[in-house]
Amino acid sequence: EDQVTQSPEALRLQEGESSSLNCSYTVSGLRGLFWYRQDPGKGPEFLFTLYSAGEEKEKERLKATLTKKESFLHITAPKPEDSATYLCAVQAVGGSEKLVFGKGTKLTVNP
Amino acid sequence: NAGVTQTPKFQVLKTGQSMTLQCAQDMNHEYMSWYRQDPGMGLRLIHYSVGAGITDQGEVPNGYNVSRSTTEDFPLRLLSAAPSQTSVYFCASSPAGGYGYTFGSGTRLTVV
Numbered sequence A: 001e002d003q004v005t006q007s008p009e010a011l012r013l014q015e016g017e018s019s020s021l022n023c024s025y026t027v028s029g030l031r032g033l034f035w036y037r038q039d040p041g042k043g044p045e046f047l048f049t050l051y052s053a054g055e056e057k058e059k060e061r062l063k064a065t066l067t068k069k070e071s072f073l074h075i076t077a078p079k080p081e082d083s084a085t086y087l088c089a090v091q092a093v094g095g096s097e098k099l100v101f102g103k104g105t106k107l108t109v110n111p
Numbered sequence B: 001n002a003g004v005t006q007t008p009k010f011q012v013l014k015t016g017q018s019m020t021l022q023c024a025q026d027m028n029h030e031y032m033s034w035y036r037q038d039p040g041m042g043l044r045l046i047h048y049s050v051g052a053g054i055t056d057q058g059e060v061p062n063g064y065n066v067s068r069s070t071t072e073d074f075p076l077r078l079l080s081a082a083p084s085q086t087s088v089y090f091c092a093s094s095p096a097g098g099y100g101y102t103f104g105s106g107t108r109l110t111v112v
Helices: none
Strands: A003-007 A010-014 A019-026 A030-038 A045-050 A056-059 A062-066 A070-075 A084-092 A105-110 B004-007 B010-013 B019-025 B031-038 B042-051 B054-057 B064-066 B076-078 B087-094 B107-111
Touching: A003 A084, A010 A019, A019 A030, A019 A084, A030 A070, A045 A056, A045 A062, A070 A084, A084 B042, B004 B087, B010 B019, B019 B031, B019 B087, B042 B064
Parallel strands: A010 A105, B010 B107
Antiparallel strands: A003 A019, A019 A070, A030 A045, A030 A084, A056 A062, A062 A070, A084 A105, B004 B019, B019 B076, B031 B042, B031 B087, B042 B054, B064 B076, B087 B107
């Protein structure tokens, strides 16, 4: 059974204090790993897709990396507007495009 | 380009009532899915479709029906609402090829 575990559940940072969120996964064959951002009362918003170990992608203050067992979302010099819940999901080979989600990390960045 | 549109945004039902949550996408995506999101549980897949006329069950399908008569629309039917179905429901669509899903803004459903 495909599983995704995210840690920590919640993270509080001061503005400018860099940190990382973790996503550990088990999947029969990884087709893709996805990061989403979700603001309160809204649907998840796509951030990144990673397909193979060693791959990295960046967007503004966010950088996602992938190994064979986990992915990290690095947040550099965060701002209060980066406060959100960050969701990780995996898609398995032969899984009919289904996504299996972790429970998310709620990030709060204080000014 | 509206993306994925869900209606209604909010709904209160009495136990035993039935209703349909609407979902439409204008991106010509083949794949569509319904998820529910509950506190502490994350997003869980209810039903999904790989194309018009083709649907399948996800992780938590009991109490829900779906159909996909067109590429654009993927309604979710609650047959006889129960308090355990109180949740936020998200519809999502994706092109084929592992590009990930675009989500709607959700329907917050309360069953009393």
